[in-house]
Amino acid sequence: MRTREEMKAALRAEAEAVIEELLDQVEGEEPTLAELEDIVLKLRKRLGERMGKVVIEGQEATQPVKRPRCPGCGEKMRYKGMKPVTAESRLGALGLERAYYYCDRCESGLFPPE
Template identity: 40%
Template sequence: MTEHEELVKAREAERQAALEDIAKECIAEVRAWSVAHPQAKWDELEEAVLQARQRFGERLLQAVVEERAEVRPVPGPPCAQCGTEMHYKGPKSRYVVSSLGETQLERGYYYCPQCKVGVFPPR
């Protein structure tokens, strides 16, 4: 196995461990809530689980999007207005609201010098 392949494999193992930690944290939160609320009714238990699922979904989405954003397109994406290759200007942060909730993303920001427009996230 080459050094690059070993680095890629190690990075993948780190990402997997981080996602597993997120899942374990959400499970622990629900179990702790259940212990703290022994008289909780079914609908209250269900709500606690749904909230944990929501948090997990938000964090999983953020992790996967950030992982994908690490590989920026080379060359840059074409400008939607003029077709010129857009220039990478570095990472920018933005809050995005999806069906999983609000997630903060850090993605590459691209800029068209001809049209003077930027795009985030690249599509």
């Protein structure tokens, strides 16, 4: 579990990146009102995705805690490291890092808690 200060720093970094992108797009050429709307809507979506990624990854459930048991055979599964996964959410498709576990006997893996 990350600390509140770590979460704040990570969220601030994501917000800053989106703000930079917004300013890059509105400075220089003068966008029309419709273009400004499109830019802000797109960045609003991206900011939501990035904030979702930070808070979801910060949750204990996505971190390696203890080895889960295989749903197939009941053996303890082997930790295989953090792997990138795409999670569909109401915030959009989130690219997350999740702990991955593998059962050698069943030759199947999973991302707990699901």
